Amino acid sequence: MELTYQKDCTNIDWDRVPELLNKVGMSSVDADKHRISFENSYAVVFVFDEKKMIGLGRSISDGVRQTALYDIAIDPTYQGHGIGRKVVDILLDATPDCNFVLYASPGKEDFYRKLGFKKMKTGMMIFADPKRMEDGVFVDK
Template sequence: MSIKVQNNCANINWHEVRNILKTVGMSYVDVDIHKKSFENSYTVVFIFDDEKLIGFGRSISDGVRQSAIYDIATLPEYQGKGIGKLIIENIIKNTPTCNFILYASPGKEGFYESLGFRKLKTGMGLFIDMERMKNKNFIK
C-alpha cells in the first residue's frame, strides 16, 4: 500500500465518494450533495492508495470547542488496516481543543470505542425521516 492523505476537496471524484458510501451500507445521496457537504465542512480527509480513493471522513466545527464527525467510510478490503483510525486522527488533529460527537453505523460502535469515544447518555436526534432511522437502529 502507498497511502496518501489529502485534506481538501481538490480533484475528488464525487461518484467514487457516493459509491464507497453505498458499498459500505451508509446513507448516500446525489453526488452534488456529497460535494457540497464536504466542501462546507470544517475538516475533510480523503485517503488514497496510490491514486485509488479508499476512505474519507469530515467534520463540521466551530474550530475551538465543538466538532461533529460525519461520513467516515473505508472500502471493505481496506478495513482493519488502520485507515479509519488514520481518518479520525487527522480530523482530531485539525481541531485539538474540540469536543467531538458522532453517530456510528449500528455495529461499528466498538471501532470508535477503541479510539476513545464513549456512548452518550443524553444524545438525541431529530431526522427528516424518523421511521427510516428507527428501522436502521439509529434511534429507539
C-alpha cells in the same frame, strides 16, 4: 499499498463518495450533495491507494468548542490496517481542544470505543426524513 491522505476537496471524483459509503453500508445522497457537504465542512480527508479513493471522512465545527465527525468510511478490502484510525486522528487534530461527537453505523461502535469515544446517554436528533429512521436501527422506538 501506497496510501496518500488528502485534506482538501481538490480533484475529487464525487461519484465515488456515495459509491464508497454504500459499499460500507452507510446511507448516501447524490454526488453533488456530498460535494456540497464536504466543501462546507471544517476539515476533510480523502484516502487514496495510488489514484483510487479508498476512504474518507469529514468534520463540522465551530473550531473552538464542538466538532462532529461524519461520513467516515474505509473500503472493506482496506479495513483492519489502521486507515480508519488515521482518518479519525487527522480530523481530531484539526480541532484539538474541542469536544467530539459522532453517530456510528450499527456494528462499528467498538471501533470508536477503541479510539476513546464513549456512548452518550443524552444524544438526541431530529431527522430530515424520519421515515428512514423508523426501523429502530439508529433510534429507539
